[in-house]
Amino acid sequence: MHAKPRWRSSVVVAGLLLSAAACGGGADSGDGKVQLSYRIWDKNQLPAMQRIVDKFQATHPNIRVGIQLTASQEFWTKLQADATGGSAPDVFWMNGPHAQLYASNGVLLPLSDAIKSGQVNLSNYPEALSRIYSYQGTQYGVPKDFDTVGLWYNKKLFDAAKIKYPDDTWTWQTVAQVARKLTDASKGVYGIAAPAFGQENYYNTIFQAGGQVISPDGKSSGYDQPAAVAGLRFWTDLMKAGVSPSLKSMTDTFPSQLFESGKIGMYYGGSWNAIAFAQNSAVKDGVDVTVLPKGTKRAVVIHGLANVAYAKTKHPKEATEFITFLGSKEAADIQAQAGAVIPAFNGTQDAWVDSMPQYHLRSFLDQLAYAVPFPTSKNTDAWQTQEPTILGPAWSGEKDVDTAAKELAAAMNTALGKEK
Template identity: 30%
Template structure:
């Protein structure tokens, strides 16, 4: 596994951080553009035929090349329904670019969007409701992982088709474990075993740490906490997303674990959001990371590492995922027809598996793992096997609500205060809960 190299995302930052970076600005833009919109469903309404469409995306490097290859193949086979790819400058700006397009009247037919943007864009009158379309014969909606389907659904309406899925797993340095005489992690590890190992793997005098935690207060800070909250049986918000629910025994257990490791044991390197944890992992200064497949490309070839599930609470090893979506917008009946057919084809099991083999992205559909080409995927990206299996440990998704960015900020500040030793867990929970209640009351 030491020689394993992921070929993409060399400069990609954590998906957790990127997944909400656009939401706040997008909400403001969206409010001013909801009544605007180019095109009309009345155009070409008498025809079920396809027409050329524009697909906006932020892919670069291997992913951009793979998408172009697939678009070229589609265009060759479907000359009356051609796809024109439009680079939007990067997926971080996808929401702003799409919303600006509504104002200017040049919005795309299909846009790659972060899942956290779904609730914002669900307000757009030009959004194509896919609820009935995913039920069509042959679409196999249930073949997508549950987390992807949840992230694609807002208020019971399917607003997008899954474009990418990932999850958090534990990545560890085998050499450091061997040197410390600590048994390597397993998929059955508990919080207690994790804490004990991190403490044994830490040495303040050499500035060596058992674990790293991004503690800039961003979504990177939040979503590791959320995995722990859910493992302990807690929820971020109430079922109707109107009240905070994390000021609970589960919320306290998760914050207490973080406090005990960072403040009491001093076994956690607190990254400020600059991604330095990756360099420290490579240099043998950090033994364990909770990260996703996007970080594997930054691990040096000479680092022997392994991957397991996250340590669990009472046998629950739940993780968190950040699915992204293809969202479709209505210019005409013919345009919607082409968009639905193209995205259905693009995300079909054999076509997406080709994309995964070319890029290292995880399979979107469960059936991809049963196709012969999946063994090619695993031989090319052996460390991905655990990440794929870990998708079955995703039971929740982040709340689909327009004010999620503000909710995340409040929770991120809460977790940050505990990790820095500025607040005790119980007090931080109350402060954080009050802040989130205030956000939800004003949304």
């Protein structure tokens, strides 16, 4: 399995949302118990989610929860249709790029009362993660899990080149120097994969250069600022130096697969890659990970999922009780032991770290101190889907990165201007 960031699976068109007039969610079960529906998209997490549901039902005998598994490529299309028709599930997974869109259209249940009463305590989760699920001062989601990005490296290639493994002393300059030493184009081996990816690559370096992708008020692009251009240029310089496969190669074969095949020395990859690498006998023990190298400063993008409730659920009290349990230490421990994701509840991540002891997975946690929320707006997809198209020519060398950055800023500002 070659995992991709969990937001990259679909596009939601804001204009089609939302007139959720009718009440939706689960129907009463007929035996006096409240029936809740819970929609998720990852079949690998289904066993852990079912164990969590079983635990919840054991302490809430008046509530039954039915899990709806919807494939990731259909999840947002189906949720959009259900929300428009007033029949969305009572509780469902939410990601950063769609959170403001659904919150602003009145689809999500505000958690203000649960937070005020102490039922939900946001200090249990990384602050930068909770912030993703707040809109205009109101919290709509309880963090479920999170991911950060690290520098993965191939130990065999480093050993062959007699280069010390990466560590927390590395800077952008170290990456560039080592990438040159590891590259042997005649053997099809490259020092680094430098695809035009936001979450894994240039968002991190933009923040490390002191730049921003979007202004704090969410109204203007940061791409035309010098610091953001510097963050982009880090990657385009690696492409120019010939130490990364071409853009076409990384389009034909996903970069993590090139890394797993032993053709790439270094790869900026997420915590979500760990389980796929661990399951691949070719690289299982031959790769490792450390914190991201430093630019002008340290920074890493944090993203993660939250559990949210449908604003029109027939059972807001029970849905809130279930969301609260989903955000509990008990639920987080079950997730951690499964190894698929890093649980969001502070202090429960050790089981995830211990689930794959061959890797320095603590690197992903060590970066929480300087984590920056994944950049979003009310209609994130409207500008985020334009990034690879506009930046692609800068990666392939057809266009100067300054020019591409200005074009992207203009397109992004146009999209942001349409958000009401």
